[in-house]
Amino acid sequence: xxxxxxxxGGLLQPGGSLRLSCAASGFNFSNSWMSWVRQAPGKxxxxxxxxxxxxxxxxxxxxxxxxxxxxxxxxKKSLYLQMNSLxxxxxxxxxxxxxxxxxxxxxxxxxxxxxxx
Amino acid sequence: xxxxxxxPATLSLSPxxxxxxxxxxxxxxxxxxxxxxxxxxxxxxxxxxxxxNRATGxxxxxxxxxxxxxxxxxxxxxxxxxxxxxxxxQRGDWPGTFGPGTKVNIK
Numbered sequence: 396x397x398x399x400x401x402x403x404g405g406l407l408q409p410g411g412s413l414r415l416s417c418a419a420s421g422f423n424f425s426n427s428w429m430s431w432v433r434q435a436p437g438k439x440x441x442x443x444x445x446x447x448x449x450x451x452x453x454x455x456x457x458x459x460x461x462x463x464x465x466x467x468x469x470x471k472k473s474l475y476l477q478m479n480s481l482x483x484x485x486x487x488x489x490x491x492x493x494x495x496x497x498x499x500x501x502x503x504x505x506x507x508x509x510x511x512x
Numbered sequence: 513x514x515x516x517x518x519x520p521a522t523l524s525l526s527p528x529x530x531x532x533x534x535x536x537x538x539x540x541x542x543x544x545x546x547x548x549x550x551x552x553x554x555x556x557x558x559x560x561x562x563x564x565n566r567a568t569g570x571x572x573x574x575x576x577x578x579x580x581x582x583x584x585x586x587x588x589x590x591x592x593x594x595x596x597x598x599x600x601x602q603r604g605d606w607p608g609t610f611g612p613g614t615k616v617n618i619k
Contacts, residue, residue: 432556440548440556440599440610456607490555497603498546498561500568505555 397421397501399491404506411481411510417474417491417503425469428494431476433487434505441487444476445494458484481510514538514602516611524619531587533598533614540580541604547576547585550613551596559598560585590616 403415415431430445444455444465453465464477474491486509492499515538525531535545543563548556558567560576563583573588587594595618600611 439612440550440601442601442608442610454606495561497544497565498558498567498601499548499556500558500561502555502557 397493399493399501399503401489401491401503401506404489404508406509406511407481408512409482409510412477412479413481413508415476415478415489415491415506415508417476419472419474419491419493422493422501424467424472428496429467429474430492430494430499431465431474432490432492432499432502433485434490435484435487438487443489446474478508481508483510486510513607514541514605514609516600516602516609518598518600518611518614520614521612522615522617524617525590526619527590527592529590529619531585531590531594531616533585533587533616535578535583535585535600535611537581537583537602537604541602543579544603545576545578545583546601546603547574548599548601549594549596550599556599587616592618 398420400418431443446453446465450467462480466475488505490505491503493501517536519534545563547560550556564576575586577584597613597615599613
């Protein structure tokens with residue numbers, strides 16, 4: 396069974412930094428594209444970033460470029476999102492998801508990031 | 513960036529009813545469209561990929577159709593567990609934008 400478990404969320408002030416983690420199990424992590432998707436409270440879904448199996452091909456949505464860094468450790472079966480210069484509008488539940496090109500077929504339960512002074 | 517529009521925003525139906533949800537793209541995405549279901553407090557769940565292919569374990573009452581810019585998700589006979597928010601997502605261009613969602617309410 397595919398399992399994705401996010402951690403690292405919390406409350407922090409604008410301008411702060413946070414690193415999210417996603418622990419994967421039940422599938423061949425090193426063969427999978429992976430994504431981060433976020434959802435602001437009461438709002439819709441926004442694809443934040445994704446990363447190819449080799450960790451070299453990476454894409455970001457414009458709103459986080461230069462501030463967020465997606466990475467992975469295939470040996471640890473883990474996905475990460477380093478978030479810097481956080482803004483109030485980054486407040487959201489952050490989901491990691493397995494990306495099978497046509498869609499995201501497995502999702503974690505999400506971790507809440509709240510940016511507020 | 514491709515913009516997705518979903519209609520209606522809210523759909524009020526009775527169990528056993530037929531739900532027809534629409535997703536329109538600002539330009540062609542070929543068949544690279546997925547549908548997700550989300551219940552309160554839960555992560556999204558993949559229902560349909562490549563416009564018309566059901567994901568593993570998805571009941572046959574869910575079907576998807578369309579190509580280019582116009583897509584439809586149909587739920588043939590609503591079960592109590594189907595009342596949720598449904599999002600479409602295009603995979604034809606980066607970033608893979610989501611639609612704003614359609615909420616299916618119990619009437």
